[in-house]
Amino acid sequence: MATCLTDTFFPDTARAVVRLLERLGCTVEFPPAQTCCGQMHYNTGYRRQATTLARHTARTFADYDAVVAPSGSCAGMVRDLYPGLHRSTVRVAGRTYELSEFLVDVLGVEDVGAYFPHRVTYHPTCHSLRMLGVGEKPLRLLRAVRGLELVELPAARSCCGFGGTFALKNADTSTAMLADKMRNVLDTGARVLTAGDNSCLMHIGGGLTRLNTGVRTLHLAEILASTEEEPWVATP
Structure with a gap:
Protein backbone atom coordinates (compact mmCIF):
# COMPACT_ATOMS: atom_id res chain seq x y z
CA MET A 1 0.00 0.00 0.00
CA ALA A 2 2.09 2.86 -1.31
CA THR A 3 -0.21 5.62 0.07
CA CYS A 4 -1.40 8.44 -2.15
CA LEU A 5 1.23 10.93 -0.94
CA THR A 6 4.12 8.56 -1.65
CA ASP A 7 2.69 7.39 -4.96
CA THR A 8 2.21 10.98 -6.14
CA PHE A 9 5.23 12.82 -4.74
CA PHE A 10 7.77 10.23 -3.55
CA PRO A 11 7.63 7.22 -5.88
CA ASP A 12 11.26 6.34 -5.09
CA THR A 13 10.08 5.31 -1.62
CA ALA A 14 7.52 2.90 -3.04
CA ARG A 15 10.15 1.42 -5.36
CA ALA A 16 12.51 1.06 -2.41
CA VAL A 17 9.90 -0.87 -0.43
CA VAL A 18 9.46 -3.29 -3.33
CA ARG A 19 13.23 -3.80 -3.75
CA LEU A 20 13.69 -4.32 -0.03
CA LEU A 21 10.85 -6.79 0.46
CA GLU A 22 11.77 -8.77 -2.66
CA ARG A 23 15.36 -8.96 -1.44
CA LEU A 24 13.99 -10.50 1.76
CA GLY A 25 12.03 -13.14 -0.13
CA CYS A 26 8.56 -11.58 -0.31
CA THR A 27 6.34 -11.58 -3.38
CA VAL A 28 5.20 -7.98 -3.73
CA GLU A 29 2.25 -6.67 -5.71
CA PHE A 30 0.97 -3.14 -6.19
CA PRO A 31 -2.80 -3.22 -6.75
CA PRO A 32 -3.44 -0.38 -9.20
CA ALA A 33 -6.98 0.14 -7.84
CA GLN A 34 -5.68 1.50 -4.52
CA THR A 35 -6.52 5.10 -3.67
CA CYS A 36 -6.30 7.36 -0.62
CA CYS A 37 -6.94 5.54 2.66
CA GLY A 38 -9.38 8.27 3.69
CA GLN A 39 -7.49 9.64 6.66
CA MET A 40 -7.64 13.24 5.48
CA HIS A 41 -11.40 12.96 5.04
CA TYR A 42 -11.84 11.28 8.43
CA ASN A 43 -9.75 13.87 10.27
CA THR A 44 -11.64 16.72 8.62
CA GLY A 45 -15.03 15.34 9.60
CA TYR A 46 -16.10 13.71 6.33
CA ARG A 47 -16.93 10.34 7.85
CA ARG A 48 -19.19 9.14 5.01
CA GLN A 49 -16.52 9.76 2.38
CA ALA A 50 -13.87 8.17 4.60
CA THR A 51 -16.06 5.09 4.97
CA THR A 52 -16.41 4.80 1.20
CA LEU A 53 -12.63 4.87 0.80
CA ALA A 54 -12.15 2.41 3.66
CA ARG A 55 -14.52 -0.12 2.09
CA HIS A 56 -12.79 0.32 -1.28
CA THR A 57 -9.38 -0.23 0.31
CA ALA A 58 -10.64 -3.36 2.06
CA ARG A 59 -11.86 -4.79 -1.25
CA THR A 60 -8.66 -3.84 -3.07
CA PHE A 61 -6.39 -5.64 -0.57
CA ALA A 62 -8.75 -8.49 0.32
CA ASP A 63 -6.67 -11.28 -1.23
CA TYR A 64 -3.26 -10.50 0.30
CA ASP A 65 -1.52 -12.10 3.26
CA ALA A 66 -0.16 -8.76 4.45
CA VAL A 67 -0.57 -5.11 3.56
CA VAL A 68 2.64 -3.12 4.10
CA ALA A 69 2.65 0.67 4.10
CA PRO A 70 5.67 3.00 4.28
CA SER A 71 3.62 5.23 6.57
CA GLY A 72 2.70 4.94 10.22
CA SER A 73 -0.03 7.47 9.58
CA CYS A 74 -1.85 5.51 6.88
CA ALA A 75 -1.20 2.13 8.50
CA GLY A 76 -2.66 3.52 11.71
CA MET A 77 -5.75 4.73 9.87
CA VAL A 78 -6.38 1.29 8.40
CA ARG A 79 -5.60 -0.72 11.49
CA ASP A 80 -7.04 1.40 14.26
CA LEU A 81 -9.83 3.42 12.69
CA TYR A 82 -11.21 1.35 9.81
CA PRO A 83 -13.01 -1.21 12.02
CA GLY A 84 -15.04 1.61 13.57
CA LEU A 85 -16.16 2.78 10.14
CA HIS A 86 -17.44 -0.51 8.65
CA ARG A 87 -17.32 -4.18 9.59
CA SER A 88 -16.09 -5.16 6.11
CA THR A 89 -12.72 -3.60 6.91
CA VAL A 90 -11.87 -5.71 9.97
CA ARG A 91 -9.95 -8.37 8.03
CA VAL A 92 -7.70 -5.96 6.14
CA ALA A 93 -7.14 -3.95 9.32
CA GLY A 94 -5.75 -7.02 11.05
CA ARG A 95 -3.24 -7.67 8.25
CA THR A 96 -1.91 -4.15 7.78
CA TYR A 97 1.58 -3.18 8.96
CA GLU A 98 3.87 -0.19 8.95
CA LEU A 99 7.12 -1.12 7.18
CA SER A 100 9.44 -1.35 10.21
CA GLU A 101 7.04 -3.48 12.24
CA PHE A 102 6.50 -5.83 9.30
CA LEU A 103 10.25 -6.31 8.96
CA VAL A 104 10.91 -6.85 12.67
CA ASP A 105 7.71 -8.49 13.91
CA VAL A 106 6.55 -10.49 10.88
CA LEU A 107 9.73 -11.29 8.94
CA GLY A 108 11.84 -11.37 12.09
CA VAL A 109 14.79 -9.45 10.67
CA GLU A 110 16.76 -6.40 11.77
CA ASP A 111 19.80 -6.61 9.50
CA VAL A 112 18.34 -6.27 6.01
CA GLY A 113 21.72 -6.16 4.26
CA ALA A 114 21.74 -2.39 3.84
CA TYR A 115 24.77 -0.16 3.33
CA PHE A 116 24.49 3.60 3.87
CA PRO A 117 27.75 5.39 4.83
CA HIS A 118 26.27 8.65 6.07
Whole structure:
Protein backbone atom coordinates (compact mmCIF):
# COMPACT_ATOMS: atom_id res chain seq x y z
CA MET A 1 0.00 0.00 0.00
CA ALA A 2 2.09 2.86 -1.31
CA THR A 3 -0.21 5.62 0.07
CA CYS A 4 -1.40 8.44 -2.15
CA LEU A 5 1.23 10.93 -0.94
CA THR A 6 4.12 8.56 -1.65
CA ASP A 7 2.69 7.39 -4.96
CA THR A 8 2.21 10.98 -6.14
CA PHE A 9 5.23 12.82 -4.74
CA PHE A 10 7.77 10.23 -3.55
CA PRO A 11 7.63 7.22 -5.88
CA ASP A 12 11.26 6.34 -5.09
CA THR A 13 10.08 5.31 -1.62
CA ALA A 14 7.52 2.90 -3.04
CA ARG A 15 10.15 1.42 -5.36
CA ALA A 16 12.51 1.06 -2.41
CA VAL A 17 9.90 -0.87 -0.43
CA VAL A 18 9.46 -3.29 -3.33
CA ARG A 19 13.23 -3.80 -3.75
CA LEU A 20 13.69 -4.32 -0.03
CA LEU A 21 10.85 -6.79 0.46
CA GLU A 22 11.77 -8.77 -2.66
CA ARG A 23 15.36 -8.96 -1.44
CA LEU A 24 13.99 -10.50 1.76
CA GLY A 25 12.03 -13.14 -0.13
CA CYS A 26 8.56 -11.58 -0.31
CA THR A 27 6.34 -11.58 -3.38
CA VAL A 28 5.20 -7.98 -3.73
CA GLU A 29 2.25 -6.67 -5.71
CA PHE A 30 0.97 -3.14 -6.19
CA PRO A 31 -2.80 -3.22 -6.75
CA PRO A 32 -3.44 -0.38 -9.20
CA ALA A 33 -6.98 0.14 -7.84
CA GLN A 34 -5.68 1.50 -4.52
CA THR A 35 -6.52 5.10 -3.67
CA CYS A 36 -6.30 7.36 -0.62
CA CYS A 37 -6.94 5.54 2.66
CA GLY A 38 -9.38 8.27 3.69
CA GLN A 39 -7.49 9.64 6.66
CA MET A 40 -7.64 13.24 5.48
CA HIS A 41 -11.40 12.96 5.04
CA TYR A 42 -11.84 11.28 8.43
CA ASN A 43 -9.75 13.87 10.27
CA THR A 44 -11.64 16.72 8.62
CA GLY A 45 -15.03 15.34 9.60
CA TYR A 46 -16.10 13.71 6.33
CA ARG A 47 -16.93 10.34 7.85
CA ARG A 48 -19.19 9.14 5.01
CA GLN A 49 -16.52 9.76 2.38
CA ALA A 50 -13.87 8.17 4.60
CA THR A 51 -16.06 5.09 4.97
CA THR A 52 -16.41 4.80 1.20
CA LEU A 53 -12.63 4.87 0.80
CA ALA A 54 -12.15 2.41 3.66
CA ARG A 55 -14.52 -0.12 2.09
CA HIS A 56 -12.79 0.32 -1.28
CA THR A 57 -9.38 -0.23 0.31
CA ALA A 58 -10.64 -3.36 2.06
CA ARG A 59 -11.86 -4.79 -1.25
CA THR A 60 -8.66 -3.84 -3.07
CA PHE A 61 -6.39 -5.64 -0.57
CA ALA A 62 -8.75 -8.49 0.32
CA ASP A 63 -6.67 -11.28 -1.23
CA TYR A 64 -3.26 -10.50 0.30
CA ASP A 65 -1.52 -12.10 3.26
CA ALA A 66 -0.16 -8.76 4.45
CA VAL A 67 -0.57 -5.11 3.56
CA VAL A 68 2.64 -3.12 4.10
CA ALA A 69 2.65 0.67 4.10
CA PRO A 70 5.67 3.00 4.28
CA SER A 71 3.62 5.23 6.57
CA GLY A 72 2.70 4.94 10.22
CA SER A 73 -0.03 7.47 9.58
CA CYS A 74 -1.85 5.51 6.88
CA ALA A 75 -1.20 2.13 8.50
CA GLY A 76 -2.66 3.52 11.71
CA MET A 77 -5.75 4.73 9.87
CA VAL A 78 -6.38 1.29 8.40
CA ARG A 79 -5.60 -0.72 11.49
CA ASP A 80 -7.04 1.40 14.26
CA LEU A 81 -9.83 3.42 12.69
CA TYR A 82 -11.21 1.35 9.81
CA PRO A 83 -13.01 -1.21 12.02
CA GLY A 84 -15.04 1.61 13.57
CA LEU A 85 -16.16 2.78 10.14
CA HIS A 86 -17.44 -0.51 8.65
CA ARG A 87 -17.32 -4.18 9.59
CA SER A 88 -16.09 -5.16 6.11
CA THR A 89 -12.72 -3.60 6.91
CA VAL A 90 -11.87 -5.71 9.97
CA ARG A 91 -9.95 -8.37 8.03
CA VAL A 92 -7.70 -5.96 6.14
CA ALA A 93 -7.14 -3.95 9.32
CA GLY A 94 -5.75 -7.02 11.05
CA ARG A 95 -3.24 -7.67 8.25
CA THR A 96 -1.91 -4.15 7.78
CA TYR A 97 1.58 -3.18 8.96
CA GLU A 98 3.87 -0.19 8.95
CA LEU A 99 7.12 -1.12 7.18
CA SER A 100 9.44 -1.35 10.21
CA GLU A 101 7.04 -3.48 12.24
CA PHE A 102 6.50 -5.83 9.30
CA LEU A 103 10.25 -6.31 8.96
CA VAL A 104 10.91 -6.85 12.67
CA ASP A 105 7.71 -8.49 13.91
CA VAL A 106 6.55 -10.49 10.88
CA LEU A 107 9.73 -11.29 8.94
CA GLY A 108 11.84 -11.37 12.09
CA VAL A 109 14.79 -9.45 10.67
CA GLU A 110 16.76 -6.40 11.77
CA ASP A 111 19.80 -6.61 9.50
CA VAL A 112 18.34 -6.27 6.01
CA GLY A 113 21.72 -6.16 4.26
CA ALA A 114 21.74 -2.39 3.84
CA TYR A 115 24.77 -0.16 3.33
CA PHE A 116 24.49 3.60 3.87
CA PRO A 117 27.75 5.39 4.83
CA HIS A 118 26.27 8.65 6.07
CA ARG A 119 25.56 10.47 9.34
CA VAL A 120 21.83 10.05 9.99
CA THR A 121 19.29 11.17 12.59
CA TYR A 122 15.80 9.70 12.98
CA HIS A 123 12.48 11.49 13.60
CA PRO A 124 9.81 9.17 15.10
CA THR A 125 6.51 10.27 13.63
CA CYS A 126 3.48 10.82 15.84
CA HIS A 127 1.21 8.10 14.45
CA SER A 128 3.96 5.48 14.41
CA LEU A 129 4.75 6.28 18.04
CA ARG A 130 1.36 6.94 19.56
CA MET A 131 -1.07 5.00 17.42
CA LEU A 132 0.94 1.97 16.27
CA GLY A 133 3.55 1.83 19.02
CA VAL A 134 6.44 0.86 16.74
CA GLY A 135 8.85 1.99 19.43
CA GLU A 136 12.50 1.18 18.78
CA LYS A 137 11.95 -0.94 15.65
CA PRO A 138 13.10 1.71 13.13
CA LEU A 139 16.16 2.45 15.27
CA ARG A 140 17.03 -1.24 15.52
CA LEU A 141 16.90 -1.46 11.73
CA LEU A 142 19.05 1.64 11.32
CA ARG A 143 21.66 0.43 13.82
CA ALA A 144 22.15 -2.70 11.70
CA VAL A 145 22.92 -0.72 8.52
CA ARG A 146 26.58 -0.98 7.61
CA GLY A 147 28.46 2.32 7.41
CA LEU A 148 25.62 4.34 8.93
CA GLU A 149 26.39 6.68 11.83
CA LEU A 150 23.18 7.14 13.82
CA VAL A 151 22.97 10.24 16.01
CA GLU A 152 20.19 10.90 18.51
CA LEU A 153 17.72 13.65 17.68
CA PRO A 154 17.03 16.01 20.62
CA ALA A 155 13.36 16.12 21.67
CA ALA A 156 12.77 13.40 19.10
CA ARG A 157 9.26 12.57 20.27
CA SER A 158 7.93 16.10 19.71
CA CYS A 159 5.64 16.63 16.72
CA CYS A 160 7.10 18.28 13.62
CA GLY A 161 3.94 20.37 13.18
CA PHE A 162 2.60 18.81 9.98
CA GLY A 163 -0.48 16.90 11.06
CA GLY A 164 -2.03 16.89 7.59
CA THR A 165 -4.68 19.60 7.46
CA PHE A 166 -3.41 20.92 10.81
CA ALA A 167 -0.53 22.60 8.97
CA LEU A 168 -3.06 24.43 6.80
CA LYS A 169 -5.60 25.34 9.46
CA ASN A 170 -3.03 26.31 12.09
CA ALA A 171 -0.17 27.58 9.97
CA ASP A 172 1.47 29.78 12.60
CA THR A 173 1.53 27.03 15.22
CA SER A 174 2.72 24.50 12.65
CA THR A 175 5.54 26.79 11.55
CA ALA A 176 6.68 27.33 15.14
CA MET A 177 6.74 23.57 15.76
CA LEU A 178 8.67 23.08 12.53
CA ALA A 179 11.26 25.66 13.60
CA ASP A 180 11.89 23.74 16.83
CA LYS A 181 12.22 20.48 14.95
CA MET A 182 14.63 21.92 12.38
CA ARG A 183 16.79 23.44 15.12
CA ASN A 184 17.09 20.03 16.76
CA VAL A 185 17.91 18.35 13.46
CA LEU A 186 20.66 20.85 12.73
CA ASP A 187 22.09 20.43 16.23
CA THR A 188 22.87 16.78 15.44
CA GLY A 189 25.21 17.62 12.57
CA ALA A 190 23.52 14.86 10.55
CA ARG A 191 23.67 14.88 6.79
CA VAL A 192 20.37 12.99 6.46
CA LEU A 193 17.11 13.08 8.41
CA THR A 194 15.03 9.94 8.08
CA ALA A 195 11.53 8.95 9.21
CA GLY A 196 8.83 6.44 8.40
CA ASP A 197 6.35 8.94 6.95
CA ASN A 198 6.89 11.04 3.83
CA SER A 199 4.30 13.54 5.05
CA CYS A 200 6.54 14.58 7.95
CA LEU A 201 9.64 14.44 5.77
CA MET A 202 7.95 16.71 3.21
CA HIS A 203 7.15 19.23 5.94
CA ILE A 204 10.57 19.19 7.61
CA GLY A 205 12.44 18.86 4.32
CA GLY A 206 10.66 21.88 2.89
CA GLY A 207 11.85 23.98 5.79
CA LEU A 208 15.40 22.67 5.65
CA THR A 209 15.59 23.31 1.91
CA ARG A 210 14.28 26.87 2.18
CA LEU A 211 17.02 27.60 4.71
CA ASN A 212 19.69 26.03 2.46
CA THR A 213 20.90 23.83 5.32
CA GLY A 214 22.32 21.08 3.13
CA VAL A 215 20.48 18.44 5.20
CA ARG A 216 18.57 15.91 3.11
CA THR A 217 15.41 14.07 4.11
CA LEU A 218 15.08 10.43 3.10
CA HIS A 219 12.49 7.81 3.93
CA LEU A 220 13.58 4.87 6.06
CA ALA A 221 12.75 2.48 3.21
CA GLU A 222 15.25 4.14 0.89
CA ILE A 223 18.04 3.76 3.43
CA LEU A 224 17.18 0.11 4.06
CA ALA A 225 17.01 -0.60 0.33
CA SER A 226 20.44 0.94 -0.29
CA THR A 227 23.31 -1.51 -0.77
CA GLU A 228 26.88 -1.39 -2.05
CA GLU A 229 25.56 -2.64 -5.39
CA GLU A 230 22.67 -0.13 -5.42
CA PRO A 231 23.88 2.82 -3.34
CA TRP A 232 21.95 5.95 -2.55
CA VAL A 233 23.70 8.93 -4.10
CA ALA A 234 22.91 12.40 -2.76
CA THR A 235 21.77 14.97 -5.26
CA PRO A 236 24.08 18.03 -5.16
